[in-house]
Amino acid sequence: MQQFDQDRVSLKPDRKDGAFSVLQITDTHLFGKPGSTLVGIDTRKSLLAVVAAVKEQGIPFDFIVTTGDLSQDYTLESYIAFRDIMRAFSEPVFFLPGNHDDGPLMYREMAGLGISAARNIIIGKWQFVLLNTQVYNNPMGWILPEQLAYLEGCLEERPDLYTAVCLHHNPFEVKCLWLDAHVLKNRDDLISLVSRYPRVRLVLCGHVHQEHDFIQNGVRYISSPSTSIQFAPLCDRFTLDALGPGWRYLKFTPDGGISTTVHRLAGGEFLPDFTVGGY
Ligand SMILES: [Fe+2]
Numbered sequence: 001m002q003q004f005d006q007d008r009v010s011l012k013p014d015r016k017d018g019a020f021s022v023l024q025i026t027d028t029h030l031f032g033k034p035g036s037t038l039v040g041i042d043t044r045k046s047l048l049a050v051v052a053a054v055k056e057q058g059i060p061f062d063f064i065v066t067t068g069d070l071s072q073d074y075t076l077e078s079y080i081a082f083r084d085i086m087r088a089f090s091e092p093v094f095f096l097p098g099n100h101d102d103g104p105l106m107y108r109e110m111a112g113l114g115i116s117a118a119r120n121i122i123i124g125k126w127q128f129v130l131l132n133t134q135v136y137n138n139p140m141g142w143i144l145p146e147q148l149a150y151l152e153g154c155l156e157e158r159p160d161l162y163t164a165v166c167l168h169h170n171p172f173e174v175k176c177l178w179l180d181a182h183v184l185k186n187r188d189d190l191i192s193l194v195s196r197y198p199r200v201r202l203v204l205c206g207h208v209h210q211e212h213d214f215i216q217n218g219v220r221y222i223s224s225p226s227t228s229i230q231f232a233p234l235c236d237r238f239t240l241d242a243l244g245p246g247w248r249y250l251k252f253t254p255d256g257g258i259s260t261t262v263h264r265l266a267g268g269e270f271l272p273d274f275t276v277g278g279y
Pocket of ligand 1 (some may be wrong): 027029068069098100207208209226
């Protein structure tokens, strides 16, 4: 119970009507060493450009959720770089690990870097539950029973709240064979749990470096562009997209409503090396 309480953060919606907004930043793929590139893109520079564009837009949001692959090299220095760049924001930043992260290191060190390791965020009529689907040293996603139990505990404890489940791996196929090979493999375990709680309204993920947004059995499933490289949709083999680095805003209303928009930097400024066949 002690652990559960440390895991929980309560925020107050900024707006009087109880609506609030969230900025999703995902798949930053930072390196410990400045100037390092991922498939030709300096990922620190692309994240800095995204942060500058978000600031420039001036669209208000209550907190930031980052949905994994913050690092590309598993180093503490890459997480320090993430912290340093995200210091541009005064809003709270939350995280969960992706397959390119060192999850145990993140849970051990992020709080010390000033980034909350809370996994349950309560705000207005909503709660967010941040889950770990990382399989150490393997790109595929798998959700352990303890993670499902954590989600179930949050759902049981606050049946009055609408719920957004956040995780790295997509629990749906994106029709890219190479990406679908490391989908959330036991997604049926998650989906069957979620189906028992009609107030779960959103499953939000990263990992696929492309946009998806659909509703299935009353639950909205959303993925978002990366702040680094973009993967082209509907390709059987690793294929990069020329679209610019992106981010997503989500607005939540007290009646369970969700609206969302994706934003990107103009194409051309951060083009990957299209000759590379993988990463
Ligand atoms: Fe990624």
